[in-house]
Amino acid sequence: MSERTGSAEKFKPAKEEPLKEESISPKRVGLFVTCLVDLFRPTVGFAAVKLLEEAGCTVEVPMAQTCCGQPAYNSGDREDAAAIARQTIEAFEEFDYVVAPSGSCAGMLKKHYPSLLKGTSYEARAEAFSGRVHELVSFLVDVLGITEVPARHEGSVTYHDSCSGLRELGIQQQPRKLLSSVEGLELKEMQNSDVCCGFGGTFCVKYPDISNKIVEEKTASIEGAGADTLLAGDLGCLMNMAGKLHRQGSRVEVRHVAEVLAGMTDKPAIGGGGR
Amino acid sequence: MEIQSPQFKQKARKAIADEQLQRAMGKAKIGFVGKRKKAVDALPEFEDLRSSARAIKDHTLEHLDLYLEAYERKVIASGGQVHWAETAEDARQAVLSICRAAGARTVTKGKSMITEEIALNDFLEKEGVRPVETDLGEYIIQLRGEHPSHIIGPALHLNKEQVEEDFRRVHTELPAGRDLSQPESLLGEARHILRPQYFQADVGITGANFLVAETGTSIIVTNEGNGDLTQTLPRVHIVVASIEKVVPTLEDASQILRVLARSATGQDMSVYTTLSTGPRRPDDPDGPDEYHVILLDNGRSSMLGTEFHEMLRCIRCGACMNHCPVYHAVGGHAYGWVYPGPMGSVLTPSLVGVDKAGHLPNASTFCGRCESVCPMQIPLPRMMRHWREREFERGLNPATQRFGLGFWAFFARRPGLYRLATSMAIPALSGLAGRRRWFRSLPFAGGWTRHRDLPAPESRTFMQQWRDRETAKQEGGAS
Numbered sequence: 001m002s003e004r005t006g007s008a009e010k011f012k013p014a015k016e017e018p019l020k021e022e023s024i025s026p027k028r029v030g031l032f033v034t035c036l037v038d039l040f041r042p043t044v045g046f047a048a049v050k051l052l053e054e055a056g057c058t059v060e061v062p063m064a065q066t067c068c069g070q071p072a073y074n075s076g077d078r079e080d081a082a083a084i085a086r087q088t089i090e091a092f093e094e095f096d097y098v099v100a101p102s103g104s105c106a107g108m109l110k111k112h113y114p115s116l117l118k119g120t121s122y123e124a125r126a127e128a129f130s131g132r133v134h135e136l137v138s139f140l141v142d143v144l145g146i147t148e149v150p151a152r153h154e155g156s157v158t159y160h161d162s163c164s165g166l167r168e169l170g171i172q173q174q175p176r177k178l179l180s181s182v183e184g185l186e187l188k189e190m191q192n193s194d195v196c197c198g199f200g201g202t203f204c205v206k207y208p209d210i211s212n213k214i215v216e217e218k219t220a221s222i223e224g225a226g227a228d229t230l231l232a233g234d235l236g237c238l239m240n241m242a243g244k245l246h247r248q249g250s251r252v253e254v255r256h257v258a259e260v261l262a263g264m265t266d267k268p269a270i271g272g273g274g275r
Numbered sequence: 276m277e278i279q280s281p282q283f284k285q286k287a288r289k290a291i292a293d294e295q296l297q298r299a300m301g302k303a304k305i306g307f308v309g310k311r312k313k314a315v316d317a318l319p320e321f322e323d324l325r326s327s328a329r330a331i332k333d334h335t336l337e338h339l340d341l342y343l344e345a346y347e348r349k350v351i352a353s354g355g356q357v358h359w360a361e362t363a364e365d366a367r368q369a370v371l372s373i374c375r376a377a378g379a380r381t382v383t384k385g386k387s388m389i390t391e392e393i394a395l396n397d398f399l400e401k402e403g404v405r406p407v408e409t410d411l412g413e414y415i416i417q418l419r420g421e422h423p424s425h426i427i428g429p430a431l432h433l434n435k436e437q438v439e440e441d442f443r444r445v446h447t448e449l450p451a452g453r454d455l456s457q458p459e460s461l462l463g464e465a466r467h468i469l470r471p472q473y474f475q476a477d478v479g480i481t482g483a484n485f486l487v488a489e490t491g492t493s494i495i496v497t498n499e500g501n502g503d504l505t506q507t508l509p510r511v512h513i514v515v516a517s518i519e520k521v522v523p524t525l526e527d528a529s530q531i532l533r534v535l536a537r538s539a540t541g542q543d544m545s546v547y548t549t550l551s552t553g554p555r556r557p558d559d560p561d562g563p564d565e566y567h568v569i570l571l572d573n574g575r576s577s578m579l580g581t582e583f584h585e586m587l588r589c590i591r592c593g594a595c596m597n598h599c600p601v602y603h604a605v606g607g608h609a610y611g612w613v614y615p616g617p618m619g620s621v622l623t624p625s626l627v628g629v630d631k632a633g634h635l636p637n638a639s640t641f642c643g644r645c646e647s648v649c650p651m652q653i654p655l656p657r658m659m660r661h662w663r664e665r666e667f668e669r670g671l672n673p674a675t676q677r678f679g680l681g682f683w684a685f686f687a688r689r690p691g692l693y694r695l696a697t698s699m700a701i702p703a704l705s706g707l708a709g710r711r712r713w714f715r716s717l718p719f720a721g722g723w724t725r726h727r728d729l730p731a732p733e734s735r736t737f738m739q740q741w742r743d744r745e746t747a748k749q750e751g752g753a754s
Contacts, residue, residue, distance in 0.1 A: 033737050033738070035687075037737060038697070038736050038737040038738055039697055039701050039732055039736055039737075040730065040732045040733065041730075041732075041733055042733055042734070042735070042736065042737035042740050043733060045737040045741070046737075046740075061738070061741050063690065063694065063738065063742075064690045065690065066686070066687045066688075066690050066693045067687045069687070071680065071683060071684075071687075072680060072683075072684055072687075073660070074641060074660060074663065075663060075667065075672070075676070075680055076660070076662075076663030076664040076665070076666055076667030076668070076672070077664075077667050077680060077684065078664055078667075080680075080684035080687070080688065083684075083688050084684075084687055084688060087688065087690070091690075163640070163641070163642035163643055163644070164641075164643070167642070167643040167644070167646075167647050168643065194644075195600060195642075195644070196600045196640050196642035196644065198600065198640060199640065200639070200640025200641060200642070201640075201641075203637075203638075203639065203640045203641075204722070204723065205720075205722030205723055206637060206638075206676070206722065207284070207287070207601075207637075207638055208722045208723070208725045208726055209284075209287060209288050209291055209725075209726070210287055210291070210601055210604050210605060210638065211640075211726070212725070212726035212727070213291050213604040213605075214600045214601070214603075214604055214640070215726075215727070217600075217603075239729070239730055240727065242730055243723070243727030243728045243729055243730065244726070244727040246713055246727070246728045246730075247726065247727050247728045268712075270730050271712050271713050271728070271730040271731070272711075272712030272713075272730075272731070
């Protein structure tokens with residue numbers, strides 16, 4: 001695994017607040033579902049809830065959430081992005097923690113809201129909010145100190161490091177650590193697991209041919225790993241890779257890593273499993 | 276060079292279909308990434324060096340005027356001349372007038388991106404001065420009438436078989452039986468042709484990797500030694516460099532040199548690191564009689580103090596493009612101007628205008644790999660986003676994109692309405708997929724389904740299901 005340590009050079013995860021040993025009451029977690037999970041794959045949301053509840057958290061899902069705002073933010077539309085950021089902060093600031101099953105959305109909430117709202121009346125709130133935001137798997141490992149999960153999954157998996165989670169939040173070892181505790185599971189690393197899959201949010205529809213070229217490289221790496229199942233921590237990347245694998249007639253199943261960790265692989269994989 | 280960035284999409288598509296190019300890019304990608312990683316892993320202090328290199332440039336940019344003036348004084352004191360050029364045209368004219376004064380018919384050139392930026396070769400040729408590129412890669416693309424596709428590997432887009440073909444076409448005295456199948460034999464052939472040129476040339480033109488304020492020295496790094504011959508043998512040496520190349524001291528330059536080659540080619544140092552200070556002194560064994568420096572601004576000073584200020588730290592190592600999945604997919608020519616890859620996507624709109632270069636900052640997945648390897652820690656994705664913001668403010672994005680985004684944002688800013696709309700649309704879309712659970716095509720989703728299938732939504736939204744769960748819980752608790 002030492003070969004991978006070089007890629008996250010620049011981005012070190014922000015210092016986590018220490019575990020509050022003294023707090024006896026369960027941690028109140030606000031789940032930021034993410035728009036893609038809400039619309040396309042609720043299973044990931046329920047897997048996140050299960051993992052968090054099993055870890056002793058109480059989970060609430062504020063109804064005033066929609067999307068993290070990245071489509072606007074990354075298209076240069078700061079005004080809409082800032083409005084969505086304020087709305088999200090208002091919906092979530094009462095919680096001890098804000099957890100999202102996505103490195104990309106968590107990165108937006110944690111790293112980009114503060115700079116987006118800098119110099120506005122929300123600046124301080126965005127900073128305080130940022131400190132409470134975590135991506136799901138890194139929250140389980142780094143904040144709650146979980147080292148194993150009671151899940152079982154017969155088969156081999158390969159894990160793609162989604163870019164924002166890897167380079168903005170330093171998520172690399174955490175999912176591998178928990179996956180290694182899943183009974184029956186074998187992790188087969190792919191080549192270049194840290195290289196982008198070509199999704200890039202609106203990029204994949206603005207530049208479909210380039211995106212396709214990049215995802216073709218990725219599916220070749222995935223097939224090369226020889227695993228039954230592809231996992232990652234971001235549904236956008238997963239839908240992109242799953243969509244390409246399916247178009248290519250691949251037999252590799254695609255799932256969010258939380259589904260495996262929560263022991264929910266009895267549900268059909270992305271795209272229903274059927275061909 | 277005329278900007279062709281507005282045709283980025285068409286050029287990208289062509290590049291992806293170009294098998295020769297794809298073969299060359301495939302090799303380059305593996306080589307650069309692996310070599311850099313090996314060099315960086317072998318140097319435990321590399322991260323600290325990055326930070327100190329960055330600090331040096333930050334400090335210099337804060338006091339750029341002072342260091343440039345100090346540099347000028349030292350150049351003059353060592354017997355050289357400094358020509359300030361605000362625009363590309365000013366720089367071209369300055370080069371031409373020096374060439375005219377020297378009666379130059381032929382000039383040799385070391386590899387220099389800045390002379391590409393000011394399109395010096397075309398200009399000199401029109402004025403009757405013959406430029407001869409002496410870097411192997413530059414020489415090859417000059418023969419082909421092309422521009423560099425990479426800032427440190429100008430002919431990166433070519434395979435050696437293509438180069439052999441070019442040499443056989445142009446070097447008419449070359450015996451047909453001569454083996455040119457290996458890079459070494461190609462280099463040997465180019466050297467054989469180029470060596471006499473150094474002696475014929477009246478002027479040698481190089482760029483600079485650094486200008487040292489402390490001593491008035493210009494520094495170039497090369498691997499072939501052609502730069503040394505270019506600047507030592509002709510009577511006149513012209514250095515063309517942009518203003519952000521200045522660093523305060525030799526010590527600063529040597530600090531940055533430690534990250535430069537490692538980031539670029541994975542070498543500890545380039546084969547040649549050559550320092551030039553003024554013309555030949557009486558006791559020097561060789562060197563030019565005249566030493567000129569053309570200091571080019573060409574829009575850089577207007578980047579100072581803006582969101583693009585940090586781009587001026589760039590030392591042109593190429594690590595960003597070497598690690599960029601988009602660059603790997605389309606190669607350098609698709610970008611349509613001098614500087615490709617992530618650094619080009621930030622710099623090109625700065626130098627030629629976002630109205631002409633709007634595609635470049637958009638054609639990024641924001642994967643962040645460029646920033647993670649940049650030796651100067653330049654936040655390239657952030658600056659590409661700033662260009663997207665400028666573009667959005669000026670209404671330069673296509674109307675369909677703006678409409679789509681506006682439509683989406685209208686709902687995303689109204690959670691109640693969003694909930695209502697998605698709880699109707701998503702189950703309908705899920706039902707539409709039928710038993711197959713995949714869409715091969717879908718209205719308004721052509722960008723997605725051109726190359727991949729779209730998985731259907733599982734069923735109802737998470738929020739719908741969650742509300743049911745909560746309601747059931749409450750009823751269960753109440754009973």
